[in-house]
Amino acid sequence: VISSFDVAALAAIVGSGNVEHRAALAARDPGVDQENLGADVRVRPADTAEVAAVLRYCNERGIPVVPHGGRTGLSGGARSHRGGIVLSVERLDAIESLDPLSRTAVVGAGVTLARLAEAAGAHALSVGTDLGARDSATLGGMVSTNAGGIGAFRHGTVRERVLGLEAVLADGSIVSELGRVLKRNEGYGVERLLIGAEGTLGVITRVSLALVAADGPGATALVAVDSLVQAVSVADRLRRSTNATAIELMSGNHAAAVCRSLGYTDLAPMAAHPWLLLLEVGADDATAAESALVGFLEPLLEDATVADAAIAQNASQRDAMWRVREDWAVDRERPGGLWFDVSVPLSELSHYVDVVQTRVSAHDPTLGVYIIGHLGDGNLHVTINAPTPITERYATIAPLVTEGLAECGGSWSAEHGIGIEKKSTLERLAGATKQRLMRALKDVYDPNGILNPGKVVPG
Numbered sequence: 001v002i003s004s005f006d007v008a009a010l011a012a013i014v015g016s017g018n019v020e021h022r023a024a025l026a027a028r029d030p031g032v033d034q035e036n037l038g039a040d041v042r043v044r045p046a047d048t049a050e051v052a053a054v055l056r057y058c059n060e061r062g063i064p065v066v067p068h069g070g071r072t073g074l075s076g077g078a079r080s081h082r083g084g085i086v087l088s089v090e091r092l093d094a095i096e097s098l099d100p101l102s103r104t105a106v107v108g109a110g111v112t113l114a115r116l117a118e119a120a121g122a123h124a125l126s127v128g129t130d131l132g133a134r135d136s137a138t139l140g141g142m143v144s145t146n147a148g149g150i151g152a153f154r155h156g157t158v159r160e161r162v163l164g165l166e167a168v169l170a171d172g173s174i175v176s177e178l179g180r181v182l183k184r185n186e187g188y189g190v191e192r193l194l195i196g197a198e199g200t201l202g203v204i205t206r207v208s209l210a211l212v213a214a215d216g217p218g219a220t221a222l223v224a225v226d227s228l229v230q231a232v233s234v235a236d237r238l239r240r241s242t243n244a245t246a247i248e249l250m251s252g253n254h255a256a257a258v259c260r261s262l263g264y265t266d267l268a269p270m271a272a273h274p275w276l277l278l279l280e281v282g283a284d285d286a287t288a289a290e291s292a293l294v295g296f297l298e299p300l301l302e303d304a305t306v307a308d309a310a311i312a313q314n315a316s317q318r319d320a321m322w323r324v325r326e327d328w329a330v331d332r333e334r335p336g337g338l339w340f341d342v343s344v345p346l347s348e349l350s351h352y353v354d355v356v357q358t359r360v361s362a363h364d365p366t367l368g369v370y371i372i373g374h375l376g377d378g379n380l381h382v383t384i385n386a387p388t389p390i391t392e393r394y395a396t397i398a399p400l401v402t403e404g405l406a407e408c409g410g411s412w413s414a415e416h417g418i419g420i421e422k423k424s425t426l427e428r429l430a431g432a433t434k435q436r437l438m439r440a441l442k443d444v445y446d447p448n449g450i451l452n453p454g455k456v457v458p459g
């Protein structure tokens, strides 16, 4: 437990109003993971200098520090424990510059994705990244997890959007590489190692981002297909012939669970098909977007590549279609399942899913396999569950999903980071040289091991 002496020292840095104790933390929403707010205190520095002073103090005193953004991370990377502090960047929330001509933004790490998207939208620009947790997820957290999301198939993951970073290392020293240009080669990209480091190498305080042109108004369709081969073909053809802005995938059993749970009787018949796609295209105006989508789908319905399709006629129908993709009814129906986040080259996707389904049912026929994902870039979220919780079976079930991914050019950890949940998989699957380099880098950036201890870095 942190001493009152330490709490007073931290309060002297950030102001006592910006130090929250356990009682206050217990009353606060922990976010996605119930263990996020397990620390003794949460401190909220106002700027980079205060972040540096907090880290310098904690480094000298050997106090563990867990950086927090919006607490929407899905790999347990923000969990914190007694004896340590949470360092929240929520007060670093300034959109410092938004330059429409160079299409760049420089923001504090605590700015949420939704806020930056709105500010960029006022200049007909977009962040180029979108995800369901947009109202809470912060740019600092998204850089730290190298988030992917809905637009990654067009604009890359957050790594590709980052032009520069400012961050504070464990000893309080500051690395500031906040350029706003694409081409910049000034020695090792030491700051870029923090992208995807999940708070284990430093605390990101400011981010410089490349923006993209905003899409015009969109049209949305829910489409049923009878095989994954057809789903991949639809995705490919959509990208070739329209300005596709979303290509999302759901297995029929996932969609059926959502329709049951939310009472979507009109969409339920589509969920009887094995796979559903949520497709969006953008155009100069809504009518043009809808006719592009109709023109795309008609021949596919005629030649039976697509079994069924519905185009949203208004905002509430569009919202319902997105709920079918994003709702977590499966976890409410059968809590205690296991969640995997993998990437597969599109040419291998159908074969991979067949093999996983066969392996899982051979292992235990009572297990259910539910799949959603960002089909445009081959990123699948696979839930495996049973009528009773199976969380303690992770070590035996994980290989059923991860085996063969490296060989086909895929990844066993796509967009949600390693955190604590995938650390054992990293120790199992990452090569010895990579694990040695990761430990060596951790020692350089954080020699006393105070930053997010126990996460990501192999033991």
Ligand SMILES: Cc1cc2nc3c(=O)[nH]c(=O)nc-3n(C[C@H](O)[C@H](O)[C@H](O)COP(=O)(O)OP(=O)(O)OC[C@H]3O[C@@H](n4cnc5c(N)ncnc54)[C@H](O)[C@@H]3O)c2cc1C
Binding pocket: 032, 066, 067, 068, 069, 070, 071, 072, 073, 074, 076, 077, 078, 089, 109, 130, 131, 132, 133, 136, 137, 138, 139, 140, 141, 142, 143, 144, 145, 146, 147, 148, 149, 150, 198, 199, 200, 202, 203, 204, 205, 415, 416, 419, 452
């Ligand atoms: C409904 C929902 C939908 C989602 N959809 C997607 C999706 O489509 N694609 C996707 O990639 N993710 C998705 N996510 C996961 C999540 O939104 C992302 O991982 C996001 O990037 C986390 O941002 P955050 O600010 O909430 O970070 P947090 O959860 O607060 O932290 C995540 C990790 O980053 C570290 N961290 C946070 N801020 C900093 C900082 N300033 N400096 C250093 N380290 C820091 C933390 O220590 C932790 O390890 C989704 C989550 C939810 C709940």
